[in-house]
Amino acid sequence: MSDGLTAPESAQPRRGPAPAAEVPGVGGTHVGTARVKRGMAEMLKGGVIMDVVTADHARIAEDAGAVAVMALERVPADIRVQGGVARMSDPEMIEGIIEAVSIPVMAKARIGHFVEAQVLQELGVDYVDESEVLTPADPHHHIDKWSFTVPFVCGATNLGEALRRIGEGAAMIRSKGEAGTGEVSNAVVHMRTIRGEIARLSALDPSELYSAAKELRAPYELVAEVARLGRLPVVLFTAGGIATPADAALMMQLGADGVFVGSGIFKSGDPARRARAIVEATTMYNHADVLAKVSRGLGEAMVGINASELEPAARFADRGW
Amino acid sequence: MAMPRTDAPRVGVLALQGDVREHVRALLAVGAHAVEVRRASDLDGVDGLVLPGGESTTIGRLLRVFDLLEPLRGAIVDGLPVFGSCAGMILLARDVLDGRPDQPLLGGLDVVVRRNAFGRQVDSFEAELDLAGVAGGPVRAVFIRAPWVEKVGDEVEVLGRVGDRTVAVRQDNVLATAFHPELTGDTRMHELFVDIVESAKPWKKTVEGMGRDR
Numbered sequence: 001m002s003d004g005l006t007a008p009e010s011a012q013p014r015r016g017p018a019p020a021a022e023v024p025g026v027g028g029t030h031v032g033t034a035r036v037k038r039g040m041a042e043m044l045k046g047g048v049i050m051d052v053v054t055a056d057h058a059r060i061a062e063d064a065g066a067v068a069v070m071a072l073e074r075v076p077a078d079i080r081v082q083g084g085v086a087r088m089s090d091p092e093m094i095e096g097i098i099e100a101v102s103i104p105v106m107a108k109a110r111i112g113h114f115v116e117a118q119v120l121q122e123l124g125v126d127y128v129d130e131s132e133v134l135t136p137a138d139p140h141h142h143i144d145k146w147s148f149t150v151p152f153v154c155g156a157t158n159l160g161e162a163l164r165r166i167g168e169g170a171a172m173i174r175s176k177g178e179a180g181t182g183e184v185s186n187a188v189v190h191m192r193t194i195r196g197e198i199a200r201l202s203a204l205d206p207s208e209l210y211s212a213a214k215e216l217r218a219p220y221e222l223v224a225e226v227a228r229l230g231r232l233p234v235v236l237f238t239a240g241g242i243a244t245p246a247d248a249a250l251m252m253q254l255g256a257d258g259v260f261v262g263s264g265i266f267k268s269g270d271p272a273r274r275a276r277a278i279v280e281a282t283t284m285y286n287h288a289d290v291l292a293k294v295s296r297g298l299g300e301a302m303v304g305i306n307a308s309e310l311e312p313a314a315r316f317a318d319r320g321w
Numbered sequence: 322m323a324m325p326r327t328d329a330p331r332v333g334v335l336a337l338q339g340d341v342r343e344h345v346r347a348l349l350a351v352g353a354h355a356v357e358v359r360r361a362s363d364l365d366g367v368d369g370l371v372l373p374g375g376e377s378t379t380i381g382r383l384l385r386v387f388d389l390l391e392p393l394r395g396a397i398v399d400g401l402p403v404f405g406s407c408a409g410m411i412l413l414a415r416d417v418l419d420g421r422p423d424q425p426l427l428g429g430l431d432v433v434v435r436r437n438a439f440g441r442q443v444d445s446f447e448a449e450l451d452l453a454g455v456a457g458g459p460v461r462a463v464f465i466r467a468p469w470v471e472k473v474g475d476e477v478e479v480l481g482r483v484g485d486r487t488v489a490v491r492q493d494n495v496l497a498t499a500f501h502p503e504l505t506g507d508t509r510m511h512e513l514f515v516d517i518v519e520s521a522k523p524w525k526k527t528v529e530g531m532g533r534d535r
Contacts, residue, residue: 028448028449029446029447029448029483030446030447030448031443031444031445031446032443033446033447035447035463035504035505036445036446036447036463036464036465039445039463039465039501039504040442040445040465040466042340042343042374042504043339043340043374043375043376043407043408043465043466043501044375044376045338045339045340045341045342045375046336046337046338046339046341046375047338047339047375047376047379062378062421064382065378065379065382065383066379067338067375067376067379068376102378102419102420102421102436102437103376103378103379104376104441104442104466121443124441124443126441126442126443126466127442149443150442150443151442279379279382279383280383280386280387283337283338283359283383283387284359284387287359
């Protein structure tokens, strides 16, 4: 969420070795800058990004008006049912999806698994999701995202977590929600928490931001920037449990810049129709007449899991720190 | 930010999807009124229109679903000044290469545009660009999965290039860039567009409208 008047460049903490990501190209052009990475997410605003596991799914998503697709091995609902270790998808499948559609293709890497991220960058994926839905590869360290040319999106449950990820180089944030449940309450809590914490920061005296940074366990520079802007310095999407057009509009009205839908589409009775309806609801999130129209006759929604009944070990949102 | 003058031009920003907020901010920064356009009725009383960056296939589909395609085509034919960045440039093109076959276009510019011509996101870049009609030194231009202009008609003025690729054009009251001036805080392109809006003949609908002084 650049404010359009200040270059987001200023927000970058610069530490450690010079990042390999910003490569000067031919004729004085530069790839992989923070502005280019964050700018890509700005273009997705007001749109829906859909989880897909096959090229056929990807085509259905593009036909429905998705702004991007997220390639993964299994949708979160299946990961819950089948268990086992969830990893980056097969490169062959990702290439198939890249071939099949003209819209951006994102793909998931495990938390801390920087080699999966290297592979995804090599494949030409447009965004990497360092995702709690997959089995974490490192309990202590997330990926150093500054060292990549490809941009990253990361999940967050609160403002401190969002700012730690941005400090590591994330160019887009999404609420974690509780993926694979079809139950939106966790996404609501995360979005309200992040927005509430931002509002609180904006009301503080500048001299109080140092202590706020300590409490949030986040870099001071980013805390001060959020207090000044009144929002994150990057785009904030929502994810985790969105299953209906009304869910998508709810999250937009709560201040999300856009929506990720995981299992909600391809685990429902009529994926193409539901996908179209969620896209239209995300655009017209403030127009109840349109929401009433697009919510009709969509067939069965995905069978949900009540997220509050999940065992602690089954909660994806608690993965990462 | 100061409120625009009451007689400042009203510029719509197509708000179906994309970086609407950045264009709104840039328009306010150059003293125009900015109005989000989601339905045909939102076009009443606008003096110009911005088509933002975003996914052209998504915006195209939503134009059709929400019955904006024909009203917008008509307004452009009638001379409504329009500025499109990236996806907006694609929508204004006469024809698109590497698009979806069913992708609806608005027209207005006699150009053929190649979609995602500079490559995928890992190839996205920024560069300094000299633009005809924009004084004060080069513009910092951000290209994101950007298109380029492959063919231009006789009526089209080329404003800027990256290497030998055309990335900024103007035809009468229609302006388009393959890059995103709205992302940098440099508002000179928006100034240029608002100048075009102000000097354009009052657009048909506004003349018929009530109580609008120009």
